[in-house]
Amino acid sequence: MWQNLPLGTSDFKALRQTQQLYVDKTELVYRLASVPSGKYFLIRPRRFGKSLLVSTFESLFKFGLEDFQGLAIEKSWTDKTYDVVRLDFSEVKEFATIEEFKEKFYKRTASKLNSAGFPKLEKGDDFVTQFSLWLSSLRRRSFVLLVDEYDAPLTACLDKKELFDRVRAVMSEFFLSIKSNEGCLRFFFMTGITKLSQTSFFSAFNSLEDISMISMYGTLLGYTEAEIKRYFADYLDNAAKILQISEKGVLDELRRHYDGFSFDAKAGSHVYCPWSVLNFLKHPEMGFRNYWYTSGGQPTVLMKFLANNALSDPKAYAESMEVRLSDLDAARQYGEMSLEVLLTQAGYFTIKQVTDDGYLILGYPNQEVALSMAQLYADELLRGQRIRKPGSPSLNEIVETGSLDSVVEQFNSALGAIDYQRYPITDETSCRAYLQVLLIGAAMMPKVESHSALGRSDLEVYAGSRLWVFEIKYAKNKSDIKPLLHKAKEQMRSHRYGLTEQHREVLRAALVFDQDERRFVAWEAV
Numbered sequence: 001m002w003q004n005l006p007l008g009t010s011d012f013k014a015l016r017q018t019q020q021l022y023v024d025k026t027e028l029v030y031r032l033a034s035v036p037s038g039k040y041f042l043i044r045p046r047r048f049g050k051s052l053l054v055s056t057f058e059s060l061f062k063f064g065l066e067d068f069q070g071l072a073i074e075k076s077w078t079d080k081t082y083d084v085v086r087l088d089f090s091e092v093k094e095f096a097t098i099e100e101f102k103e104k105f106y107k108r109t110a111s112k113l114n115s116a117g118f119p120k121l122e123k124g125d126d127f128v129t130q131f132s133l134w135l136s137s138l139r140r141r142s143f144v145l146l147v148d149e150y151d152a153p154l155t156a157c158l159d160k161k162e163l164f165d166r167v168r169a170v171m172s173e174f175f176l177s178i179k180s181n182e183g184c185l186r187f188f189f190m191t192g193i194t195k196l197s198q199t200s201f202f203s204a205f206n207s208l209e210d211i212s213m214i215s216m217y218g219t220l221l222g223y224t225e226a227e228i229k230r231y232f233a234d235y236l237d238n239a240a241k242i243l244q245i246s247e248k249g250v251l252d253e254l255r256r257h258y259d260g261f262s263f264d265a266k267a268g269s270h271v272y273c274p275w276s277v278l279n280f281l282k283h284p285e286m287g288f289r290n291y292w293y294t295s296g297g298q299p300t301v302l303m304k305f306l307a308n309n310a311l312s313d314p315k316a317y318a319e320s321m322e323v324r325l326s327d328l329d330a331a332r333q334y335g336e337m338s339l340e341v342l343l344t345q346a347g348y349f350t351i352k353q354v355t356d357d358g359y360l361i362l363g364y365p366n367q368e369v370a371l372s373m374a375q376l377y378a379d380e381l382l383r384g385q386r387i388r389k390p391g392s393p394s395l396n397e398i399v400e401t402g403s404l405d406s407v408v409e410q411f412n413s414a415l416g417a418i419d420y421q422r423y424p425i426t427d428e429t430s431c432r433a434y435l436q437v438l439l440i441g442a443a444m445m446p447k448v449e450s451h452s453a454l455g456r457s458d459l460e461v462y463a464g465s466r467l468w469v470f471e472i473k474y475a476k477n478k479s480d481i482k483p484l485l486h487k488a489k490e491q492m493r494s495h496r497y498g499l500t501e502q503h504r505e506v507l508r509a510a511l512v513f514d515q516d517e518r519r520f521v522a523w524e525a526v
Helices: 012-017 026-033 050-063 098-114 127-137 161-180 225-231 233-243 247-258 274-282 300-308 314-318 325-329 339-346 367-382 395-401 404-416 428-441 478-495
Strands: 038-043 083-088 143-148 185-192 321-324 350-354 359-363 447-452 455-463 466-475 505-514 519-525
Touching (some): 012 050, 026 038, 050 143, 083 098, 247 274, 314 428, 321 325, 321 339, 325 339, 339 359, 367 428, 395 428, 395 466, 404 505, 478 519
Parallel strands (some): 038 185, 083 143, 466 505
Antiparallel strands (some): 447 455
């Protein structure tokens, strides 16, 4: 019988006891857990299995090898068991005032610590003082502390500066108590989505090792392709039969949609998003859908950041970006964090290449994320305005079956919905980029400047049985419109854009955008 997929299971003991499928990461778990007094910090996007990893450490230190039969660590682990406390700060991210936060934070944390011998607090007791005194009373290397989603309370109030600062101060006291008594720790492990310096923790806790971008641990979370082939062979075979394609075809599509995440400063390894892979394998009949963005790809920190830092330039969507390794590696204050760094930590960008002078080239890891990012750009540019009239066909349907006039009408409807004060289309490149974002946001994947032997077309997009090829011109003056339309048509004819396609209906169109009217004013099929 097939092992059940571990979809949504973040408790290692429960996963093992119910015989759900587990991709064995315990060789890397052993590397971390076997270090005496090891103290680690790990950043990963949502839906990558951080909580399951924390639970794995909890089971290992609390119960020994009880839940690890048949796994790689079983032959190597010889340590004893310890008092273990696992804290999940996402449990205290709902609050309106600092008093409400302190009450929830102290009460929830104290109740978890009680299982390891922390005394019950009496009315009027100061939690931080009692916590520090208790830690100082413990024997050396006798206690394991695990903190999941450390940044959840902070990101919950990013848009409220005064509340943010007061929450930060409370958490700083807590973390400094740990730092002051770190001798009692046998093992410490903490996860988050961002590395915020405001906790006063990273600067003070000098022995804390950030493994977020260390090559050795690049595959600690997420699935490698070898792991997918090894552990999910029956599910791959099932998907191939349901979709009526080869197993190689399934893997090719999985790779295109869900692979490409690199958490490796040398860009030497990459992994698939486990949440997306598991959802696809559970319901292959649904196709290769966008699972990550709809369930976990909109972290609070990103949404609140975008509220004050608009994605206002569609040209930026298709551009790769460069950052220094130190920018990704350093703890930053929220106000000093660049959009590129935040998008990388949130999983929208990943490391594609490392240059000789120490810069990282960032880009979208896969089609699922590229589509998600286009939706973010489109949402930001349109600010919630609908471009589709109630009862009318979608953009995808129009491009698949409609006329050139109806396609251009839909383009102009979208262009007209952009905020006048934030209008981003100022030249041919930005016009093409906006159409690219619009089409991707409608679940199509256009090609920009598609190369052929005779030149590069502006925009090509497959839709059903059709291939549309668009040549776009930007008119700054009314007198330029007709000459530019003629130039676009001649360019398409002489360069024979799209004519190498033999299996689809090819529709070629020249379009001219008018700077003053802010819409396409001339178009013609070629």
